[in-house]
Amino acid sequence: MARVGVFVCFCGANIADYVDVPQVVEEVKKIREVKYAVEYKYMCSDPGQQMIRDAIVNNRLTSVVVAACSPRMHEKTFRKALSDAGMNPYLLEVANIREHSSWVHQKDKKAATEKAMDLCRMAVAKSIANEQLFEISVPVTKRALVIGGGIAGIQAALDIADARIPVVLVEKSPSIGGKMAQLDETFPTLDCSQCILTPKMVDVASHPFIELIPYSEVLELQGFVGNYKAKIRKKASYVNFKTCTGCGACWQKCPVKVPNEYNMGLDKRRAIYTPFPQAVPNKPVIDAEHCTMLQKGKCGICAKVCQPGAIDYTMQDEVIEREIGAVVVATGYDLWDPKPYEEYGVGRFKDIITSLEFERMVSANGPTNGVPVRPSDGKVPKNVVFIKCIGSRDEAKGIEYCSKICCMYTTKHTILLHHKVHDSHSYVFYMDIRAAGKGYEEFVHKAQVDTHATYLRGRVSKIYKKGDKLMVRGEDAQIGQVVEVEADLVVLATAVTSPHDNPELARLLGISYDKHGFLSEAHPKLRPVETAKAGIFLAGCTQAPKDIPETVAQASACAAKVCGLFAGDTLKKDPMISTVNTEFCSGCQNCVNVCPYGAIVTDEVPFGHGSKEMRTVAKINEGVCQGCGSCVAICRSMAINLAGFTDPQIINEIVSI
């Protein structure tokens, strides 16, 4: 028979002032199974916990009820007290008589006392049905998968690999580097982006613990935390990376010219190409869509000029599998297409460009060798108008959020313009200047002083053509007048959006995303790098727009999380999960459909003892189950139960009031 000990807490005056604690103890003692009941000032204090430990030993208790504050507060404390006394910690129940009684019924001591008694009765009844539970340990594969090779993925991969944990880095384009490789200089210090990024890229390629798989994508992810299996598709590059020396003879001779994505289409690359000179790995790939050999079967020049014979036109996509324990998603961002701004003449006027196009122009390795020019006639612009918040903070365009980086990079662009074209003048139309960050406000202030840029607070309503100039009409809200600026070049700071394939990726990983396609973190403040799915972490702009320092910080945070996950040989898990009684299971598989985590699979068991005929039953994957109990309520045969919240426990609570 059950022997329950009940410990009622005064919580100083918090409970004792509004609940007659001694009376509760007297009442509880009347319950048949209660063998010991006592009150104390502070149950959570050391002497209080010692009382519990002593009582367990002296009275041979089989379960313990602590009537005190919310279990969300001290359940762990008291569980520890139980295990210290040699008792299974899950034989504890907490009756919440503070938050649910004394604090909310302060004007009616009689009712609050009665309620406290009921809550104790319920907890006693539940605890009688409590079972011993043991922490689950799950084996862990100590290898991490990083998806995306931008600065976020690079940083995460390097930090994890430096902890001597193997990393698989998957990048969809032929080279790692991401958007940061396209930048000329970075705010607020005007560090050359390539100079700080490329050493890291080289580190990734040469790191003994990093397996870099460029030009590939994740197809499938199965399993659960510590035990994932990823299928990765290596796209056919038509170049054997093992024999290719990266000499570049192939792309110099290739006759096909294609707009160059790296330079935002401002110049041409070949059908066989390395994305940029510092690419890692520095091996070319053939763009099958544009290669005449692959499309029409004619040409083959690259194969002829390739001395090591690395070109292989018959190469096929290859699917490889990797066993991994954790995933870092760092897929970066896309830039919004400003086409909906018809009033600006986007698409009609050649001299309206986006900020990243401007960035490529002013970049020393860019299409114009670092000099900004007008796309229409190739002249160097004198008056340049920068317009911020293109798409961002514009509900009509479906983007309510602030893209966060545009204020700062536009400021940087005014400086770069000033450096490259000394007699130029910048005009900046802005809504607000958001310069929150270390050294950011100072940077903006210094830029305004140094470049003499004209800052106009207001929106641009129209851009029209006058001769070979563009007339930008907008409002200067600070003088309350419409202003017109004659511009040689207009630069649009377009919004940062989520990568277009994020929803697809989220589905295959089993994580969630918000209405803008950004991947969702587990908690916006306290768990900003974890997803709701254990073992999958987020770094960089794929979660929300952010600048480089923040991205790097988040990537390092991901690395710390991954290292923490891999610190032990096994993962410890809360035992409050579902269990199937296969004797009762009819194999209807309703639970399989209802499980939000895909934790339930089917299994085959013999019909009876020694029978050769098999029947289908449900099987819970302990590693994946999070213990919500959806399957328990849907189960018609009552074959599933949720440890810690079993049907007998809850029914006991209901009938004991």
Place this chain on the structure above:
Amino acid sequence: MEATTDQLVSIEKPAITAPPDWEPVIIGILCNWCSYAGSDLTGTSRLQYPPNIRIIRVPCSSRVDPWFLVKSLQTTADGVLVSGCHPGDCHYISGNYYARRRFLVTKNLLNFLGFHEDRVQFSWVSAAEGPKFAKVVAKVTEDVKKLGPLHLYKKENFSK
């Protein structure tokens, strides 16, 4: 033939007049992550509400088996409140959507059995909505008080 709610609730009409000091018992089944945390917040904010409710903690509103509601009404409770996270906020991704669908069906069943529809109520209370929880409890208590003691299907009535 499908019976309308009006026809069915008539079963519960001949209520025995409650004794003057009668207080209903409400069972509140709350999900751990939102509503239970919300009810804790009501406590920490010292917001007062009627003392009739007895709260049972479950991990998720999707854990709530219709059996619990029937059993509650059959044995100890005059009314039941089930509360979970707001749609879209479920700690377990989609549990509260299952709960919502299941609850609609359960409610039809309970109406069919003759329980007044105010006897079982469902609400969304987030971990930040302490005041809302107090309001919800006050409303449920008031509704059940109006209906009087529940005699339908009570075990003691069957034994007579």
